[in-house]
Amino acid sequence: MCLAIPALVKSIEGKEAWVEIGGIRRKVSLWLTPEAKVGDYVLLHTGYAISVLSEEDAQETLELLAELAKASQ
Amino acid sequence: MKFVDEYRNSALVAGLTRRIHRISTKNARFMEFCGGHTVAILKYGIRQLVPQNITMLSGPGCPVCVTDNADLDKAIALAKLPGVILTTFGDMLKVPGSYGSLQTARADGADVRIVYSTMDALQIARDNPTKSVIFLGVGFETTAPTIAASVLQAEEERIKNYYILSLAKLCPPVIKALLDSGEVMLDGLICPGHVSAVIGAKPWEFIARDYGIPCVVSGFEPLDILQCIGMLVSQVEAGRSEVGIAYQRGVRPEGNKAAITLMAEIFEPCPARWRGIGVIPGSGLKLRPEFQCYDAEAHFEINPGPSLEAHGCICGDILRGVKTPGECQLFAKVCNPEKPVGPCMVSSEGACAAYYLYGEGV
Amino acid sequence: MNERVLLAHGSGGKLSHELVAKHFVKELFNPILAKLDDSAVFELSGKLAFTTDSFVINPIFFPGGDIGRLAVCGTVNDLAMVGAIPRYFSLAFILEEGFPIGDLTRIVSSVKATAKEAGIQIVTGDTKVVQKGGCDKIYVNTAGVGSIPDGVAISGANAKPGDKVILSGSIGDHGIAVLSQREGLSFSTELKSDCAPLGGLVSAMLEASSEIHSLRDPTRGGLATTLNELAMQSEVGIKIEESKIPVRAEVRGACEMLGLDPLYIANEGKLVAIVPPDAAEKVLVAMKTNKYGGDAVIIGEVTAEHPGRVVMKTNFGTSRIIDMLTGEALPRIC
Numbered sequence: 104m105c106l107a108i109p110a111l112v113k114s115i116e117g118k119e120a121w122v123e124i125g126g127i128r129r130k131v132s133l134w135l136t137p138e139a140k141v142g143d144y145v146l147l148h149t150g151y152a153i154s155v156l157s158e159e160d161a162q163e164t165l166e167l168l169a170e171l172a173k174a175s176q
Numbered sequence: 177m178k179f180v181d182e183y184r185n186s187a188l189v190a191g192l193t194r195r196i197h198r199i200s201t202k203n204a205r206f207m208e209f210c211g212g213h214t215v216a217i218l219k220y221g222i223r224q225l226v227p228q229n230i231t232m233l234s235g236p237g238c239p240v241c242v243t244d245n246a247d248l249d250k251a252i253a254l255a256k257l258p259g260v261i262l263t264t265f266g267d268m269l270k271v272p273g274s275y276g277s278l279q280t281a282r283a284d285g286a287d288v289r290i291v292y293s294t295m296d297a298l299q300i301a302r303d304n305p306t307k308s309v310i311f312l313g314v315g316f317e318t319t320a321p322t323i324a325a326s327v328l329q330a331e332e333e334r335i336k337n338y339y340i341l342s343l344a345k346l347c348p349p350v351i352k353a354l355l356d357s358g359e360v361m362l363d364g365l366i367c368p369g370h371v372s373a374v375i376g377a378k379p380w381e382f383i384a385r386d387y388g389i390p391c392v393v394s395g396f397e398p399l400d401i402l403q404c405i406g407m408l409v410s411q412v413e414a415g416r417s418e419v420g421i422a423y424q425r426g427v428r429p430e431g432n433k434a435a436i437t438l439m440a441e442i443f444e445p446c447p448a449r450w451r452g453i454g455v456i457p458g459s460g461l462k463l464r465p466e467f468q469c470y471d472a473e474a475h476f477e478i479n480p481g482p483s484l485e486a487h488g489c490i491c492g493d494i495l496r497g498v499k500t501p502g503e504c505q506l507f508a509k510v511c512n513p514e515k516p517v518g519p520c521m522v523s524s525e526g527a528c529a530a531y532y533l534y535g536e537g538v
Numbered sequence: 539m540n541e542r543v544l545l546a547h548g549s550g551g552k553l554s555h556e557l558v559a560k561h562f563v564k565e566l567f568n569p570i571l572a573k574l575d576d577s578a579v580f581e582l583s584g585k586l587a588f589t590t591d592s593f594v595i596n597p598i599f600f601p602g603g604d605i606g607r608l609a610v611c612g613t614v615n616d617l618a619m620v621g622a623i624p625r626y627f628s629l630a631f632i633l634e635e636g637f638p639i640g641d642l643t644r645i646v647s648s649v650k651a652t653a654k655e656a657g658i659q660i661v662t663g664d665t666k667v668v669q670k671g672g673c674d675k676i677y678v679n680t681a682g683v684g685s686i687p688d689g690v691a692i693s694g695a696n697a698k699p700g701d702k703v704i705l706s707g708s709i710g711d712h713g714i715a716v717l718s719q720r721e722g723l724s725f726s727t728e729l730k731s732d733c734a735p736l737g738g739l740v741s742a743m744l745e746a747s748s749e750i751h752s753l754r755d756p757t758r759g760g761l762a763t764t765l766n767e768l769a770m771q772s773e774v775g776i777k778i779e780e781s782k783i784p785v786r787a788e789v790r791g792a793c794e795m796l797g798l799d800p801l802y803i804a805n806e807g808k809l810v811a812i813v814p815p816d817a818a819e820k821v822l823v824a825m826k827t828n829k830y831g832g833d834a835v836i837i838g839e840v841t842a843e844h845p846g847r848v849v850m851k852t853n854f855g856t857s858r859i860i861d862m863l864t865g866e867a868l869p870r871i872c
Contacts, residue, residue, distance in 0.1 A: 105370035105371060108180075109179035124177070135432060138434075150322070151293065151294075151321070164424050168191075171192060
């Protein structure tokens, strides 16, 4: 449940931000993620950013998964 | 799309699948609590990938499906009041209540509008100062903070014609109730990814600790789900029960503090009625007394009439994972997405709708 | 221009005549229309195709088109899908009292431009005006007649196992472009509707091969619904590959955000062709050189297995059944 999609923060105006999702743009609320910065990716749920995505963790996960996948060959 | 495509990499999917087959020896029953996971699992054909000894069950994690008839009847009654604009997420439009749905109410002249966000509902309130705009607040902990934020924003901007019908619910209490009922035997729980992005992983610890069931928070892409299943299998094979996170990029163990604080500022827990399960104490959210002026139930007088259940509908059993859609007499024959009898068929991620639409593959 | 449509414009009197003469006949001029007889009279021989469609789209102006263009394309395409060359059309308006004449002129201009592109003539029409609130701004109906060249016999019932399934381009553009304008779902995008008349594309395809079995345009209900219709009509199964289906980034983004599936979103300038395997390459080449077929691709094939069902192979090699759209595709949060 709770559809949320990664969106790129392009600009911030107060508590709102313009984000981009694969070519479409939408004004969203940063009330729940005041720490978000331009250039961050956020998880967007019903027009609100609910989490700032960690590039570092994302990379770590992909490396881990690649290792696990390789080990099974 | 970044943060999406990488987690749909077919080579990695194949690799993780091989690994699961290699390490999984014991029979295991895993429940995906969240309806979004039910949909993703069917959409990507995950059941076709996991070994035969793993059974995947669907749980009551669809906030639409668990909305009680009586609550929906309230929403419909509110929509029918003159001068009211009822705003709702699209998911709720076609769910049948005791006497019809929001869609039929709209056809009868009620002003019902679909919105993507509470931000849009607030905008409708700004644009229609002479009307009362009520937002149908259905959702779990992912959505509750957005409803809370909209109330605070209404307060900040002195928007006087915005109200919430709060039907928001909490996940940990219902999982506890499910486990306590003894109806469902589980070897692992796939924890909801976006609820956890808000509340963190700590709220699931009681499941591992008190019930001995491994829990892993999963994202919604194929790699996330396979990583999660892999982690659950590892725990099952080793006889461990801990909470893990297979969605590190979006979920922190402590969750989103700002969202949690906002939720607590506006809402307080209350008993809530879950369709097919009954009343679960402390599982719902209601507006705190200082925000009563935004509470639709406090402000408007309605008389929805007695709540009626559709004959033969076993959505409750399906929600609790006790029966599968195929075991319902009405499934596909009488109840289908065109003419749904119960919410499991209407909600796009209700087990029945998902099974009906995606089939089990060929 | 602040002029608005009045009830009198629909009552058949002087104002009606003025409206018709000034805004319709003058713009859409052709000798048959100009006669303004009770019926259009023309000659057309051979096998004919005839179709009608009504258009109630809201918003009436959307990125990439408007209700006028849509009204012509919709009927042109229905004729093209049976291999007919679209020729003569009727055009009927139901206008809400108070509808801005400026908007009406814009729509008629659009009809004119699209009719010219499609090579059709509007030879007869009708205009009614209803009281404020009696309809939503403007409804349009077009009916069209076309002639089917000798030897052309295209039908949804002709698909045979082994046939290739060709899609003329990206899916979901129209539906998402229109959705972006809806209140309550606002998002902005450069995406335009793909609304287009496909008569020329079909002619080019028929020139490349006379053996095209079926053609259909995936409008309401999207590609998924259309493929199901074909599968059921021909009593065959259809297998498609997810990786082959073109979806623009904007459509993917909007669908991911709103919880929609591009397979079920309307298209107004695309077609699906079912073609015997030895003709597929020729037809594909012809499509790719046409303005509206540049991204044409073979997305699957017809099979004798699972008749009446459409099955899609996902990017991971798993497969799932693709059913028809049931009800409306609504944005969701779950």
